[in-house]
Amino acid sequence: MPPEFRTEDAPPYGTVEQVSPLVRRVVARNPSKFTYHGTGTFIVGPASGGQVAIVDAGPADDDHVAAVLRAVDGQQVTHLLVTHTHPDHSPATAAVAKATGATTFGFGPHPPEAIAAHDERVRRALEKGEEPESEDGEGAGDRDFVPDVVVADGDVLDGDGFAFEALHTPGHISNHLCFALREEATTFTGDHVMGWSTTVVPAPDGDLNHYLANLRRLLDRPEATYRPTHGPAITDPVPYVRALIEHREMRDHQIAAALAEGPRDIPSIVDELYVGLHEDLHKAAGASVYAHLVAMQRAGRAVAEPKDDADDWKADWRLS
Ligand SMILES: [Zn+2]
Known part of the structure:
Protein backbone atom coordinates (compact mmCIF):
# COMPACT_ATOMS: atom_id res chain seq x y z
CA MET A 1 0.00 0.00 0.00
CA PRO A 2 1.15 3.56 -0.66
CA PRO A 3 1.51 5.77 2.43
CA GLU A 4 -1.45 7.57 3.88
CA PHE A 5 -1.87 10.78 1.90
CA ARG A 6 -2.53 14.27 3.24
CA THR A 7 -5.44 16.24 1.86
CA GLU A 8 -6.67 19.80 2.17
CA ASP A 9 -9.67 21.79 0.98
CA ALA A 10 -9.29 23.77 -2.23
CA PRO A 11 -7.54 26.99 -1.19
CA PRO A 12 -8.94 30.41 -2.08
CA TYR A 13 -7.44 31.14 -5.49
CA GLY A 14 -5.94 34.54 -6.16
CA THR A 15 -5.36 35.45 -2.50
CA VAL A 16 -2.36 35.06 -0.27
CA GLU A 17 -2.40 32.89 2.88
CA GLN A 18 0.12 33.19 5.68
CA VAL A 19 1.20 29.58 6.37
CA SER A 20 4.02 30.24 8.88
CA PRO A 21 5.81 33.30 10.30
CA LEU A 22 8.08 33.60 7.26
CA VAL A 23 6.06 31.85 4.54
CA ARG A 24 3.01 32.87 2.51
CA ARG A 25 1.33 30.89 -0.27
CA VAL A 26 -0.66 31.83 -3.37
CA VAL A 27 -2.28 28.89 -5.20
CA ALA A 28 -2.81 29.04 -8.96
CA ARG A 29 -6.13 27.97 -10.45
CA ASN A 30 -4.66 25.04 -12.40
CA PRO A 31 -6.10 21.97 -10.64
CA SER A 32 -5.49 18.64 -12.41
CA LYS A 33 -4.56 15.03 -11.80
CA PHE A 34 -0.91 16.16 -11.60
CA THR A 35 -1.34 19.37 -9.61
CA TYR A 36 -4.06 18.56 -7.01
CA HIS A 37 -5.79 21.91 -6.25
CA GLY A 38 -3.12 23.77 -8.21
CA THR A 39 0.43 25.08 -7.99
CA GLY A 40 1.41 26.64 -4.66
CA THR A 41 3.72 29.61 -5.12
CA PHE A 42 5.56 30.36 -1.88
CA ILE A 43 6.73 33.79 -0.77
CA VAL A 44 9.45 33.67 1.87
CA GLY A 45 10.34 36.63 4.04
CA PRO A 46 8.52 39.18 6.21
CA ALA A 47 4.87 39.77 5.29
CA SER A 48 5.34 43.51 4.85
CA GLY A 49 8.27 45.61 3.78
CA GLY A 50 11.75 44.21 3.36
CA GLN A 51 13.05 41.60 0.98
CA VAL A 52 11.49 38.29 -0.04
CA ALA A 53 12.15 35.23 -2.16
CA ILE A 54 9.61 33.38 -4.29
CA VAL A 55 9.67 29.59 -4.74
CA ASP A 56 8.10 28.43 -8.04
CA ALA A 57 6.31 31.37 -9.62
CA GLY A 58 3.98 28.82 -11.25
CA PRO A 59 2.21 28.29 -14.56
CA ALA A 60 1.86 30.87 -17.33
CA ASP A 61 -1.41 32.29 -16.01
CA ASP A 62 -1.98 36.06 -15.97
CA ASP A 63 -4.35 35.93 -12.98
CA HIS A 64 -1.83 33.96 -10.95
CA VAL A 65 1.05 36.29 -11.84
CA ALA A 66 -1.13 39.27 -10.86
CA ALA A 67 -2.01 37.61 -7.52
CA VAL A 68 1.66 36.90 -6.75
CA LEU A 69 2.65 40.47 -7.62
CA ARG A 70 -0.16 41.85 -5.43
CA ALA A 71 1.11 39.72 -2.55
CA VAL A 72 4.61 41.21 -2.77
CA ASP A 73 3.49 44.78 -3.41
CA GLY A 74 5.78 47.20 -1.57
CA GLN A 75 8.47 44.57 -1.05
CA GLN A 76 11.65 43.80 -2.93
CA VAL A 77 11.81 40.33 -4.51
CA THR A 78 15.47 39.34 -4.48
CA HIS A 79 15.28 35.63 -5.39
CA LEU A 80 13.06 33.70 -7.79
CA LEU A 81 13.79 30.05 -7.02
CA VAL A 82 12.71 27.34 -9.47
CA THR A 83 12.39 23.73 -8.31
CA HIS A 84 12.16 22.39 -11.89
CA THR A 85 10.95 23.11 -15.40
CA HIS A 86 7.57 21.37 -15.60
CA PRO A 87 4.85 23.63 -17.02
CA ASP A 88 3.09 24.09 -13.68
CA HIS A 89 6.26 25.34 -11.90
CA SER A 90 8.53 27.65 -13.90
CA PRO A 91 6.75 29.44 -16.79
CA ALA A 92 5.54 32.43 -14.70
CA THR A 93 9.13 33.08 -13.59
CA ALA A 94 9.83 35.27 -16.63
CA ALA A 95 6.84 37.58 -16.03
CA VAL A 96 7.53 37.90 -12.30
CA ALA A 97 11.23 38.56 -12.96
CA LYS A 98 10.32 41.23 -15.48
CA ALA A 99 7.91 42.95 -13.10
CA THR A 100 10.18 42.79 -10.03
CA GLY A 101 13.73 42.77 -11.39
CA ALA A 102 14.46 39.68 -9.28
CA THR A 103 17.26 37.25 -10.11
CA THR A 104 16.22 33.73 -11.14
CA PHE A 105 17.85 30.63 -9.67
CA GLY A 106 17.58 27.05 -10.98
CA PHE A 107 19.55 23.93 -11.76
CA GLY A 108 19.33 24.46 -15.50
CA PRO A 109 17.05 24.48 -18.53
CA HIS A 110 14.53 21.75 -19.33
CA PRO A 111 16.54 18.53 -19.86
CA PRO A 112 17.28 17.50 -23.49
CA GLU A 113 16.40 13.86 -22.76
CA ALA A 114 12.95 14.90 -21.50
CA ILE A 115 12.41 17.04 -24.61
CA ALA A 116 13.46 14.21 -26.95
CA ALA A 117 11.21 11.67 -25.21
CA HIS A 118 8.22 14.04 -25.27
CA ASP A 119 8.68 14.85 -28.94
CA GLU A 120 9.01 11.15 -29.76
CA ARG A 121 5.75 10.35 -27.92
CA VAL A 122 3.97 13.16 -29.77
CA ARG A 123 5.38 11.90 -33.10
CA ARG A 124 4.22 8.34 -32.43
CA ALA A 125 0.76 9.50 -31.35
CA LEU A 126 0.29 11.64 -34.46
CA GLU A 127 1.55 8.79 -36.65
CA LYS A 128 -1.14 6.53 -35.20
CA GLY A 129 -3.81 9.23 -35.51
CA GLU A 130 -4.10 9.49 -31.71
CA GLU A 131 -4.41 12.58 -29.54
CA PRO A 132 -0.86 13.65 -28.52
CA GLU A 133 -0.27 14.36 -24.82
CA SER A 134 -1.05 17.85 -23.61
CA GLU A 135 1.63 20.53 -23.43
CA ASP A 136 0.81 21.32 -19.82
CA GLY A 137 1.15 17.81 -18.40
CA GLU A 138 4.16 16.35 -16.58
CA GLY A 139 5.45 14.93 -19.88
CA ALA A 140 5.89 18.38 -21.37
CA GLY A 141 8.24 21.09 -20.18
CA ASP A 142 9.04 24.78 -20.04
CA ARG A 143 11.60 25.05 -22.83
CA ASP A 144 12.14 28.77 -22.33
CA PHE A 145 13.45 28.89 -18.78
CA VAL A 146 17.15 29.62 -18.37
CA PRO A 147 18.23 30.54 -14.81
CA ASP A 148 20.23 33.74 -14.25
CA VAL A 149 22.16 31.84 -11.59
CA VAL A 150 22.88 28.14 -11.97
CA VAL A 151 22.45 26.43 -8.60
CA ALA A 152 24.38 23.32 -7.59
CA ASP A 153 23.79 20.87 -4.77
CA GLY A 154 24.75 22.37 -1.41
CA ASP A 155 24.74 25.98 -2.58
CA VAL A 156 23.50 28.41 0.04
CA LEU A 157 21.31 31.25 -1.20
CA ASP A 158 21.39 34.14 1.25
CA GLY A 159 18.63 36.70 1.51
CA ASP A 160 17.83 39.45 3.97
CA GLY A 161 16.55 37.49 6.96
CA PHE A 162 16.42 34.08 5.28
CA ALA A 163 18.84 31.54 3.80
CA PHE A 164 18.18 28.46 1.68
CA GLU A 165 20.33 25.42 1.16
CA ALA A 166 19.77 23.96 -2.31
CA LEU A 167 19.47 20.19 -2.66
CA HIS A 168 19.80 18.71 -6.12
CA THR A 169 17.15 15.99 -6.13
CA PRO A 170 16.88 14.34 -9.57
CA GLY A 171 14.30 11.59 -9.92
CA HIS A 172 10.99 13.24 -10.91
CA ILE A 173 13.08 15.23 -13.42
CA SER A 174 16.86 15.54 -13.66
CA ASN A 175 16.93 19.29 -12.94
CA HIS A 176 14.89 19.12 -9.73
CA LEU A 177 15.97 21.16 -6.71
CA CYS A 178 14.59 21.28 -3.18
CA PHE A 179 15.25 24.35 -1.04
CA ALA A 180 15.77 24.04 2.72
CA LEU A 181 14.88 27.23 4.60
CA ARG A 182 17.16 27.41 7.62
CA GLU A 183 15.11 29.83 9.73
CA GLU A 184 12.09 27.49 9.84
CA ALA A 185 13.77 24.09 9.39
CA THR A 186 11.48 23.68 6.40
CA THR A 187 12.17 22.13 3.01
CA PHE A 188 10.35 23.28 -0.11
CA THR A 189 10.17 19.89 -1.78
CA GLY A 190 8.64 20.84 -5.14
CA ASP A 191 7.38 17.59 -6.69
CA HIS A 192 10.08 15.41 -5.08
CA VAL A 193 7.92 14.72 -2.01
CA MET A 194 4.22 15.54 -2.09
CA GLY A 195 1.71 14.84 0.64
CA TRP A 196 -1.34 14.30 -1.55
CA SER A 197 0.13 11.75 -3.96
CA THR A 198 3.16 9.76 -4.97
CA THR A 199 5.53 11.40 -7.43
CA VAL A 200 5.55 10.40 -11.09
CA VAL A 201 9.00 9.43 -12.32
CA PRO A 202 8.72 9.70 -16.10
CA ALA A 203 11.61 7.69 -17.57
CA PRO A 204 13.99 8.13 -19.32
CA ASP A 205 14.86 11.58 -17.87
CA GLY A 206 13.04 10.68 -14.68
CA ASP A 207 15.11 8.11 -12.82
CA LEU A 208 13.75 5.90 -10.08
CA ASN A 209 17.21 5.01 -8.76
CA HIS A 210 18.01 8.70 -8.34
CA TYR A 211 14.55 9.35 -6.90
CA LEU A 212 15.00 6.68 -4.21
CA ALA A 213 18.55 7.82 -3.41
CA ASN A 214 17.23 11.36 -2.97
CA LEU A 215 14.39 10.17 -0.74
CA ARG A 216 16.85 8.26 1.46
CA ARG A 217 19.02 11.32 1.64
CA LEU A 218 16.17 13.29 3.20
CA LEU A 219 15.93 10.83 6.09
CA ASP A 220 19.20 12.15 7.52
CA ARG A 221 18.27 15.80 7.34
CA PRO A 222 17.04 17.95 10.23
CA GLU A 223 14.06 19.65 8.54
CA ALA A 224 10.78 18.89 10.33
CA THR A 225 8.36 20.42 7.82
CA TYR A 226 8.05 19.91 4.08
CA ARG A 227 6.13 22.32 1.90
CA PRO A 228 5.45 20.66 -1.47
CA THR A 229 4.31 22.69 -4.48
CA HIS A 230 1.00 20.80 -4.45
CA GLY A 231 -1.10 20.05 -1.40
CA PRO A 232 -0.63 20.60 2.33
CA ALA A 233 2.53 20.65 4.41
CA ILE A 234 4.01 17.39 5.68
CA THR A 235 4.82 17.74 9.37
CA ASP A 236 6.07 14.19 10.05
CA PRO A 237 8.40 13.85 7.09
CA VAL A 238 10.62 10.96 8.18
CA PRO A 239 7.95 8.25 8.56
CA TYR A 240 6.21 9.59 5.46
CA VAL A 241 9.36 9.42 3.32
CA ARG A 242 10.09 5.97 4.72
CA ALA A 243 6.64 4.82 3.60
CA LEU A 244 7.27 6.23 0.12
CA ILE A 245 10.54 4.30 -0.11
CA GLU A 246 8.94 1.07 1.14
CA HIS A 247 6.12 1.38 -1.37
CA ARG A 248 8.58 1.61 -4.30
CA GLU A 249 10.70 -1.21 -2.92
CA MET A 250 7.63 -3.43 -2.72
CA ARG A 251 6.83 -2.70 -6.38
CA ASP A 252 10.43 -3.43 -7.34
CA HIS A 253 10.24 -6.82 -5.62
CA GLN A 254 6.92 -7.63 -7.29
CA ILE A 255 8.25 -6.75 -10.75
CA ALA A 256 11.45 -8.72 -10.21
CA ALA A 257 9.34 -11.71 -9.09
CA ALA A 258 7.18 -11.41 -12.22
CA LEU A 259 10.25 -11.32 -14.48
CA ALA A 260 11.77 -14.28 -12.67
ZN1 LIG B 1 6.83 18.29 -11.94
Whole structure:
Protein backbone atom coordinates (compact mmCIF):
# COMPACT_ATOMS: atom_id res chain seq x y z
CA MET A 1 0.00 0.00 0.00
CA PRO A 2 1.15 3.56 -0.66
CA PRO A 3 1.51 5.77 2.43
CA GLU A 4 -1.45 7.57 3.88
CA PHE A 5 -1.87 10.78 1.90
CA ARG A 6 -2.53 14.27 3.24
CA THR A 7 -5.44 16.24 1.86
CA GLU A 8 -6.67 19.80 2.17
CA ASP A 9 -9.67 21.79 0.98
CA ALA A 10 -9.29 23.77 -2.23
CA PRO A 11 -7.54 26.99 -1.19
CA PRO A 12 -8.94 30.41 -2.08
CA TYR A 13 -7.44 31.14 -5.49
CA GLY A 14 -5.94 34.54 -6.16
CA THR A 15 -5.36 35.45 -2.50
CA VAL A 16 -2.36 35.06 -0.27
CA GLU A 17 -2.40 32.89 2.88
CA GLN A 18 0.12 33.19 5.68
CA VAL A 19 1.20 29.58 6.37
CA SER A 20 4.02 30.24 8.88
CA PRO A 21 5.81 33.30 10.30
CA LEU A 22 8.08 33.60 7.26
CA VAL A 23 6.06 31.85 4.54
CA ARG A 24 3.01 32.87 2.51
CA ARG A 25 1.33 30.89 -0.27
CA VAL A 26 -0.66 31.83 -3.37
CA VAL A 27 -2.28 28.89 -5.20
CA ALA A 28 -2.81 29.04 -8.96
CA ARG A 29 -6.13 27.97 -10.45
CA ASN A 30 -4.66 25.04 -12.40
CA PRO A 31 -6.10 21.97 -10.64
CA SER A 32 -5.49 18.64 -12.41
CA LYS A 33 -4.56 15.03 -11.80
CA PHE A 34 -0.91 16.16 -11.60
CA THR A 35 -1.34 19.37 -9.61
CA TYR A 36 -4.06 18.56 -7.01
CA HIS A 37 -5.79 21.91 -6.25
CA GLY A 38 -3.12 23.77 -8.21
CA THR A 39 0.43 25.08 -7.99
CA GLY A 40 1.41 26.64 -4.66
CA THR A 41 3.72 29.61 -5.12
CA PHE A 42 5.56 30.36 -1.88
CA ILE A 43 6.73 33.79 -0.77
CA VAL A 44 9.45 33.67 1.87
CA GLY A 45 10.34 36.63 4.04
CA PRO A 46 8.52 39.18 6.21
CA ALA A 47 4.87 39.77 5.29
CA SER A 48 5.34 43.51 4.85
CA GLY A 49 8.27 45.61 3.78
CA GLY A 50 11.75 44.21 3.36
CA GLN A 51 13.05 41.60 0.98
CA VAL A 52 11.49 38.29 -0.04
CA ALA A 53 12.15 35.23 -2.16
CA ILE A 54 9.61 33.38 -4.29
CA VAL A 55 9.67 29.59 -4.74
CA ASP A 56 8.10 28.43 -8.04
CA ALA A 57 6.31 31.37 -9.62
CA GLY A 58 3.98 28.82 -11.25
CA PRO A 59 2.21 28.29 -14.56
CA ALA A 60 1.86 30.87 -17.33
CA ASP A 61 -1.41 32.29 -16.01
CA ASP A 62 -1.98 36.06 -15.97
CA ASP A 63 -4.35 35.93 -12.98
CA HIS A 64 -1.83 33.96 -10.95
CA VAL A 65 1.05 36.29 -11.84
CA ALA A 66 -1.13 39.27 -10.86
CA ALA A 67 -2.01 37.61 -7.52
CA VAL A 68 1.66 36.90 -6.75
CA LEU A 69 2.65 40.47 -7.62
CA ARG A 70 -0.16 41.85 -5.43
CA ALA A 71 1.11 39.72 -2.55
CA VAL A 72 4.61 41.21 -2.77
CA ASP A 73 3.49 44.78 -3.41
CA GLY A 74 5.78 47.20 -1.57
CA GLN A 75 8.47 44.57 -1.05
CA GLN A 76 11.65 43.80 -2.93
CA VAL A 77 11.81 40.33 -4.51
CA THR A 78 15.47 39.34 -4.48
CA HIS A 79 15.28 35.63 -5.39
CA LEU A 80 13.06 33.70 -7.79
CA LEU A 81 13.79 30.05 -7.02
CA VAL A 82 12.71 27.34 -9.47
CA THR A 83 12.39 23.73 -8.31
CA HIS A 84 12.16 22.39 -11.89
CA THR A 85 10.95 23.11 -15.40
CA HIS A 86 7.57 21.37 -15.60
CA PRO A 87 4.85 23.63 -17.02
CA ASP A 88 3.09 24.09 -13.68
CA HIS A 89 6.26 25.34 -11.90
CA SER A 90 8.53 27.65 -13.90
CA PRO A 91 6.75 29.44 -16.79
CA ALA A 92 5.54 32.43 -14.70
CA THR A 93 9.13 33.08 -13.59
CA ALA A 94 9.83 35.27 -16.63
CA ALA A 95 6.84 37.58 -16.03
CA VAL A 96 7.53 37.90 -12.30
CA ALA A 97 11.23 38.56 -12.96
CA LYS A 98 10.32 41.23 -15.48
CA ALA A 99 7.91 42.95 -13.10
CA THR A 100 10.18 42.79 -10.03
CA GLY A 101 13.73 42.77 -11.39
CA ALA A 102 14.46 39.68 -9.28
CA THR A 103 17.26 37.25 -10.11
CA THR A 104 16.22 33.73 -11.14
CA PHE A 105 17.85 30.63 -9.67
CA GLY A 106 17.58 27.05 -10.98
CA PHE A 107 19.55 23.93 -11.76
CA GLY A 108 19.33 24.46 -15.50
CA PRO A 109 17.05 24.48 -18.53
CA HIS A 110 14.53 21.75 -19.33
CA PRO A 111 16.54 18.53 -19.86
CA PRO A 112 17.28 17.50 -23.49
CA GLU A 113 16.40 13.86 -22.76
CA ALA A 114 12.95 14.90 -21.50
CA ILE A 115 12.41 17.04 -24.61
CA ALA A 116 13.46 14.21 -26.95
CA ALA A 117 11.21 11.67 -25.21
CA HIS A 118 8.22 14.04 -25.27
CA ASP A 119 8.68 14.85 -28.94
CA GLU A 120 9.01 11.15 -29.76
CA ARG A 121 5.75 10.35 -27.92
CA VAL A 122 3.97 13.16 -29.77
CA ARG A 123 5.38 11.90 -33.10
CA ARG A 124 4.22 8.34 -32.43
CA ALA A 125 0.76 9.50 -31.35
CA LEU A 126 0.29 11.64 -34.46
CA GLU A 127 1.55 8.79 -36.65
CA LYS A 128 -1.14 6.53 -35.20
CA GLY A 129 -3.81 9.23 -35.51
CA GLU A 130 -4.10 9.49 -31.71
CA GLU A 131 -4.41 12.58 -29.54
CA PRO A 132 -0.86 13.65 -28.52
CA GLU A 133 -0.27 14.36 -24.82
CA SER A 134 -1.05 17.85 -23.61
CA GLU A 135 1.63 20.53 -23.43
CA ASP A 136 0.81 21.32 -19.82
CA GLY A 137 1.15 17.81 -18.40
CA GLU A 138 4.16 16.35 -16.58
CA GLY A 139 5.45 14.93 -19.88
CA ALA A 140 5.89 18.38 -21.37
CA GLY A 141 8.24 21.09 -20.18
CA ASP A 142 9.04 24.78 -20.04
CA ARG A 143 11.60 25.05 -22.83
CA ASP A 144 12.14 28.77 -22.33
CA PHE A 145 13.45 28.89 -18.78
CA VAL A 146 17.15 29.62 -18.37
CA PRO A 147 18.23 30.54 -14.81
CA ASP A 148 20.23 33.74 -14.25
CA VAL A 149 22.16 31.84 -11.59
CA VAL A 150 22.88 28.14 -11.97
CA VAL A 151 22.45 26.43 -8.60
CA ALA A 152 24.38 23.32 -7.59
CA ASP A 153 23.79 20.87 -4.77
CA GLY A 154 24.75 22.37 -1.41
CA ASP A 155 24.74 25.98 -2.58
CA VAL A 156 23.50 28.41 0.04
CA LEU A 157 21.31 31.25 -1.20
CA ASP A 158 21.39 34.14 1.25
CA GLY A 159 18.63 36.70 1.51
CA ASP A 160 17.83 39.45 3.97
CA GLY A 161 16.55 37.49 6.96
CA PHE A 162 16.42 34.08 5.28
CA ALA A 163 18.84 31.54 3.80
CA PHE A 164 18.18 28.46 1.68
CA GLU A 165 20.33 25.42 1.16
CA ALA A 166 19.77 23.96 -2.31
CA LEU A 167 19.47 20.19 -2.66
CA HIS A 168 19.80 18.71 -6.12
CA THR A 169 17.15 15.99 -6.13
CA PRO A 170 16.88 14.34 -9.57
CA GLY A 171 14.30 11.59 -9.92
CA HIS A 172 10.99 13.24 -10.91
CA ILE A 173 13.08 15.23 -13.42
CA SER A 174 16.86 15.54 -13.66
CA ASN A 175 16.93 19.29 -12.94
CA HIS A 176 14.89 19.12 -9.73
CA LEU A 177 15.97 21.16 -6.71
CA CYS A 178 14.59 21.28 -3.18
CA PHE A 179 15.25 24.35 -1.04
CA ALA A 180 15.77 24.04 2.72
CA LEU A 181 14.88 27.23 4.60
CA ARG A 182 17.16 27.41 7.62
CA GLU A 183 15.11 29.83 9.73
CA GLU A 184 12.09 27.49 9.84
CA ALA A 185 13.77 24.09 9.39
CA THR A 186 11.48 23.68 6.40
CA THR A 187 12.17 22.13 3.01
CA PHE A 188 10.35 23.28 -0.11
CA THR A 189 10.17 19.89 -1.78
CA GLY A 190 8.64 20.84 -5.14
CA ASP A 191 7.38 17.59 -6.69
CA HIS A 192 10.08 15.41 -5.08
CA VAL A 193 7.92 14.72 -2.01
CA MET A 194 4.22 15.54 -2.09
CA GLY A 195 1.71 14.84 0.64
CA TRP A 196 -1.34 14.30 -1.55
CA SER A 197 0.13 11.75 -3.96
CA THR A 198 3.16 9.76 -4.97
CA THR A 199 5.53 11.40 -7.43
CA VAL A 200 5.55 10.40 -11.09
CA VAL A 201 9.00 9.43 -12.32
CA PRO A 202 8.72 9.70 -16.10
CA ALA A 203 11.61 7.69 -17.57
CA PRO A 204 13.99 8.13 -19.32
CA ASP A 205 14.86 11.58 -17.87
CA GLY A 206 13.04 10.68 -14.68
CA ASP A 207 15.11 8.11 -12.82
CA LEU A 208 13.75 5.90 -10.08
CA ASN A 209 17.21 5.01 -8.76
CA HIS A 210 18.01 8.70 -8.34
CA TYR A 211 14.55 9.35 -6.90
CA LEU A 212 15.00 6.68 -4.21
CA ALA A 213 18.55 7.82 -3.41
CA ASN A 214 17.23 11.36 -2.97
CA LEU A 215 14.39 10.17 -0.74
CA ARG A 216 16.85 8.26 1.46
CA ARG A 217 19.02 11.32 1.64
CA LEU A 218 16.17 13.29 3.20
CA LEU A 219 15.93 10.83 6.09
CA ASP A 220 19.20 12.15 7.52
CA ARG A 221 18.27 15.80 7.34
CA PRO A 222 17.04 17.95 10.23
CA GLU A 223 14.06 19.65 8.54
CA ALA A 224 10.78 18.89 10.33
CA THR A 225 8.36 20.42 7.82
CA TYR A 226 8.05 19.91 4.08
CA ARG A 227 6.13 22.32 1.90
CA PRO A 228 5.45 20.66 -1.47
CA THR A 229 4.31 22.69 -4.48
CA HIS A 230 1.00 20.80 -4.45
CA GLY A 231 -1.10 20.05 -1.40
CA PRO A 232 -0.63 20.60 2.33
CA ALA A 233 2.53 20.65 4.41
CA ILE A 234 4.01 17.39 5.68
CA THR A 235 4.82 17.74 9.37
CA ASP A 236 6.07 14.19 10.05
CA PRO A 237 8.40 13.85 7.09
CA VAL A 238 10.62 10.96 8.18
CA PRO A 239 7.95 8.25 8.56
CA TYR A 240 6.21 9.59 5.46
CA VAL A 241 9.36 9.42 3.32
CA ARG A 242 10.09 5.97 4.72
CA ALA A 243 6.64 4.82 3.60
CA LEU A 244 7.27 6.23 0.12
CA ILE A 245 10.54 4.30 -0.11
CA GLU A 246 8.94 1.07 1.14
CA HIS A 247 6.12 1.38 -1.37
CA ARG A 248 8.58 1.61 -4.30
CA GLU A 249 10.70 -1.21 -2.92
CA MET A 250 7.63 -3.43 -2.72
CA ARG A 251 6.83 -2.70 -6.38
CA ASP A 252 10.43 -3.43 -7.34
CA HIS A 253 10.24 -6.82 -5.62
CA GLN A 254 6.92 -7.63 -7.29
CA ILE A 255 8.25 -6.75 -10.75
CA ALA A 256 11.45 -8.72 -10.21
CA ALA A 257 9.34 -11.71 -9.09
CA ALA A 258 7.18 -11.41 -12.22
CA LEU A 259 10.25 -11.32 -14.48
CA ALA A 260 11.77 -14.28 -12.67
CA GLU A 261 9.07 -16.43 -14.24
CA GLY A 262 10.13 -15.48 -17.77
CA PRO A 263 10.06 -12.52 -20.19
CA ARG A 264 7.10 -10.17 -19.71
CA ASP A 265 5.76 -7.05 -21.37
CA ILE A 266 4.43 -4.02 -19.48
CA PRO A 267 0.68 -4.65 -19.98
CA SER A 268 0.96 -8.17 -18.60
CA ILE A 269 2.88 -6.91 -15.54
CA VAL A 270 0.23 -4.20 -14.97
CA ASP A 271 -2.55 -6.83 -15.18
CA GLU A 272 -0.81 -8.97 -12.60
CA LEU A 273 0.22 -6.24 -10.14
CA TYR A 274 -2.71 -3.86 -10.33
CA VAL A 275 -5.65 -6.25 -10.02
CA GLY A 276 -8.99 -4.47 -10.41
CA LEU A 277 -7.42 -1.18 -11.55
CA HIS A 278 -9.78 0.95 -13.63
CA GLU A 279 -8.98 0.84 -17.37
CA ASP A 280 -8.40 4.64 -17.40
CA LEU A 281 -5.48 4.24 -15.01
CA HIS A 282 -3.67 1.48 -16.91
CA LYS A 283 -1.53 3.94 -18.82
CA ALA A 284 -0.32 5.62 -15.61
CA ALA A 285 0.34 2.23 -14.01
CA GLY A 286 2.25 1.21 -17.16
CA ALA A 287 4.38 4.36 -16.90
CA SER A 288 5.21 3.46 -13.30
CA VAL A 289 6.14 -0.11 -14.24
CA TYR A 290 8.23 1.26 -17.11
CA ALA A 291 10.09 3.55 -14.67
CA HIS A 292 10.86 0.52 -12.50
CA LEU A 293 12.05 -1.53 -15.49
CA VAL A 294 14.32 1.25 -16.74
CA ALA A 295 15.75 1.60 -13.22
CA MET A 296 16.39 -2.15 -13.10
CA GLN A 297 18.01 -1.97 -16.54
CA ARG A 298 20.27 0.90 -15.44
CA ALA A 299 21.28 -1.11 -12.39
CA GLY A 300 22.13 -4.10 -14.62
CA ARG A 301 19.24 -6.19 -13.26
CA ALA A 302 16.96 -6.36 -16.31
CA VAL A 303 17.12 -6.08 -20.10
CA ALA A 304 14.58 -5.10 -22.72
CA GLU A 305 14.11 -7.22 -25.81
CA PRO A 306 12.34 -4.89 -28.24
CA LYS A 307 9.74 -6.38 -30.53
CA ASP A 308 9.24 -5.17 -34.09
CA ASP A 309 9.18 -1.35 -33.74
CA ALA A 310 11.92 -0.78 -31.12
CA ASP A 311 9.45 0.85 -28.71
CA ASP A 312 10.59 0.04 -25.15
CA TRP A 313 6.98 0.20 -24.04
CA LYS A 314 6.19 -2.80 -26.18
CA ALA A 315 9.36 -4.72 -25.39
CA ASP A 316 9.57 -7.97 -23.51
CA TRP A 317 11.62 -7.57 -20.36
CA ARG A 318 13.64 -10.22 -18.61
CA LEU A 319 16.06 -10.44 -15.71
CA SER A 320 19.72 -10.24 -16.62
ZN1 LIG B 1 6.83 18.29 -11.94
